[in-house]
Amino acid sequence: MKQVVVLSGKGGTGKTTVAAALVEQAGRAMIADCDVEAPNLHLLLKPRTSRSYTMSVSRRASIDPGLCTRCGSCEGACRFGAIREFRVEKHACEGCGLCERLCPAGAVSMQAQEGGEVFVGETPYGKMVWARLAVGEEASGKMVSQVRMEAQALAVEEGYELLLVDGSPGIGCPVIASVTGADLALMVAEPTLSGRHDLARALETASFFRIPSLVCINKCDINEVETERIRADCFSRGVEVAAEIPYLEGLAEAARLCVTPLEALNGEASLPLRRLFRKVMEGIGLPAPQAGTWH
Amino acid sequence: MVIAVASGKGGTGKTLVAVNLALALAGEGLGVRLMDCDVEEPNDHLFLEPVFSSRERVELSVPRIDPRKCDLCRTCVDFCAFHALALAGDRIMVFDELCHACGGCSLLCPRDAVREEPVPIGRVECGKAKARGEGGGEISFCRGILDIGEPKATPIVRRLKERIEEGVVNILDGGPGTGCPVMETVRGVDYCLLVTEPTQFGLHDLRMALEMVRELAVPYGVVINKYILGGGGLDTWCAENGVPVLLRIPYKREYAALYSRGLNLVEELPEWRERFLRMFRRIEEEMVPGRART
Numbered sequence: 001m002k003q004v005v006v007l008s009g010k011g012g013t014g015k016t017t018v019a020a021a022l023v024e025q026a027g028r029a030m031i032a033d034c035d036v037e038a039p040n041l042h043l044l045l046k047p048r049t050s051r052s053y054t055m056s057v058s059r060r061a062s063i064d065p066g067l068c069t070r071c072g073s074c075e076g077a078c079r080f081g082a083i084r085e086f087r088v089e090k091h092a093c094e095g096c097g098l099c100e101r102l103c104p105a106g107a108v109s110m111q112a113q114e115g116g117e118v119f120v121g122e123t124p125y126g127k128m129v130w131a132r133l134a135v136g137e138e139a140s141g142k143m144v145s146q147v148r149m150e151a152q153a154l155a156v157e158e159g160y161e162l163l164l165v166d167g168s169p170g171i172g173c174p175v176i177a178s179v180t181g182a183d184l185a186l187m188v189a190e191p192t193l194s195g196r197h198d199l200a201r202a203l204e205t206a207s208f209f210r211i212p213s214l215v216c217i218n219k220c221d222i223n224e225v226e227t228e229r230i231r232a233d234c235f236s237r238g239v240e241v242a243a244e245i246p247y248l249e250g251l252a253e254a255a256r257l258c259v260t261p262l263e264a265l266n267g268e269a270s271l272p273l274r275r276l277f278r279k280v281m282e283g284i285g286l287p288a289p290q291a292g293t294w295h
Numbered sequence: 296m297v298i299a300v301a302s303g304k305g306g307t308g309k310t311l312v313a314v315n316l317a318l319a320l321a322g323e324g325l326g327v328r329l330m331d332c333d334v335e336e337p338n339d340h341l342f343l344e345p346v347f348s349s350r351e352r353v354e355l356s357v358p359r360i361d362p363r364k365c366d367l368c369r370t371c372v373d374f375c376a377f378h379a380l381a382l383a384g385d386r387i388m389v390f391d392e393l394c395h396a397c398g399g400c401s402l403l404c405p406r407d408a409v410r411e412e413p414v415p416i417g418r419v420e421c422g423k424a425k426a427r428g429e430g431g432g433e434i435s436f437c438r439g440i441l442d443i444g445e446p447k448a449t450p451i452v453r454r455l456k457e458r459i460e461e462g463v464v465n466i467l468d469g470g471p472g473t474g475c476p477v478m479e480t481v482r483g484v485d486y487c488l489l490v491t492e493p494t495q496f497g498l499h500d501l502r503m504a505l506e507m508v509r510e511l512a513v514p515y516g517v518v519i520n521k522y523i524l525g526g527g528g529l530d531t532w533c534a535e536n537g538v539p540v541l542l543r544i545p546y547k548r549e550y551a552a553l554y555s556r557g558l559n560l561v562e563e564l565p566e567w568r569e570r571f572l573r574m575f576r577r578i579e580e581e582m583v584p585g586r587a588r589t
Contacts, residue, residue, distance in 0.1 A: 009336050011305010011471040037472030038304050038500040079397050091482050096397030097376050135506040140474035169305035169471045170335035173446035192555035194338035208444035223555040256527060258495045
């Protein structure tokens with residue numbers, strides 16, 4: 001089973017739209033939305049939920065004022081500044097448990113936090129796993145890992161050949177959790193000064209984890225100068241620009257109306273997305289389904 | 296005064312709002328400190344071209360085990376809530392990238408075999424930016440940068456926030472999402488601007504971001520970027536849910552073109568200076584006076 005992760009560095013460049021276009025063409029693919037902080041792919045693919053479960057991924061300290069002797073040993077030891085005036089500021093607490101361990105009065109307990117909800121559903125293209133981080137939960141990397149593990153297990157169990165992962169913006173914890181061990185990272189870049197800057201950091205992150213990358217430039221005609229710079233940058237890094245998608249009102253409209261990209265685009269306009277799909281399949285060594293078999 | 300800019304969804308225009316607000320205020324002669332807290336992908340500097348005068352490494356103290364003292368008692372392994380330590384045969388392995396640097400392992404080790412070693416995870420840089428054109432004013436600027444391959448952004452945000460200045464307007468440009476680094480950015484600020492766009496994605500992620508600011512008990516208002524007439528249902532939704540909309544930035548190719556070249560609305564189109572100032576006055580009115588900071 002091969003895994004492709006769609007990333008971008010910068011947010012809002014079109015990861016979810018591109019991921020949906022790949023899913024539409026794959027014929028059959030396991031789908032995972034690893035952007036648990038702002039999950040959107042389910043809005044496009046409209047899966048029917050078959051099961052869901054809540055899970056806990058972290059703990060927070062809590063001090064029982066009735067038992068607390070106000071000795072201050074917890075506050076002195078906490079490296080996160082999470083204890084003030086013998087109370088825990090729960091959004092600062094990282095759940096290490098040192099205060100609980102050190103409290104001589106047994107007044108500190110570690111409480112499991114609601115981490116979020118994981119969903120498994122069916123789309124016309126394959127099964128899908130996604131999640132929603134609970135309000136106030138900070139350990140999104142662990143939720144991402146859970147989504148990936150769930151999707152991988154299902155994919156192996158049900159004989160899927162392809163797992164498509166929609167990633168999150170940035171290059172930190174959630175991105176690392178979604179990209180490590182993948183076969184290919186597809187970077188969706190936008191030709192703006194900040195888009196180019198962020199793409200470079202995303203490419204460096206993928207290469208740090210030894211994941212091969214492909215680049216797709218979205219809205220390539222909104223700034224020709226930046227598009228050319230991205231091409232040059234990719235060339236010097238030895239990364240292929242697999243497709244360039246012009247600004248398409250049809251895609252913007254599709255995003256507003258929540259329809260999938262290939263439903264919204266007519267033949268000619270969909271060519272860059274079709275080319276992109278072939279390049280991605282080539283990149284992971286899977287045969288691309290023949291035209292006409294994608295629905 | 297501390298104003299954070301957040302969004303939920305990425306690419307909605309956080310950087311645009313933070314930078315232009317800073318420029319508008321600086322143009323009025325107000326003291327402004329802009330801090331780029333999107334340490335995974337910091338971009339504010341591209342729009343301001345600041346001159347940096349200081350650079351500080353941000354380090355985390357991770358454990359190193361002295362094999363001559365360690366008797367494999369597992370105290371550290373069993374304590375570590377992040378599974379950053381593991382017993383592997385006849386030695387303790389340390390996974391730096393999982394460590395939160397709580398210091399528990401070295402404190403609890405009965406053999407004094409755990410030493411802490413600072414490892415770099417990123418840096419904080421500060422300097423000054425001048426607005427282009429005359430009478431533009433000056434912005435005190437800081438940014439955090441996470442090292443490539445390093446997962447933990449939060450400690451860098453925490454370090455940045457130590458640079459919050461009294462007596463000036465501090466603007467914290469946050470990252471996308473609602474996870475740890477964003478929570479750390481927004482926690483304890485006086486006001487949070489949530490930037491969204493009129494799509495279903497925008498609304499979905501705005502709702503998650505709203506839950507976050509409500510959980511943190513921070514006053515908030517919304518900026519709708521790429522605004523189309525009627526706001527794609529966002530105007531109605533915000534009105535029905537009592538969410539104040541402070542600014543609408545129309546969907547115009549001209550604005551997108553300026554942004555793509557690293558140019559700023561406030562500097563290029565004078566009417567935007569007044570609009571951002573009006574938004575700031577709204578924020579001042581909306582803010583609960585004398586809010587306790589954490």
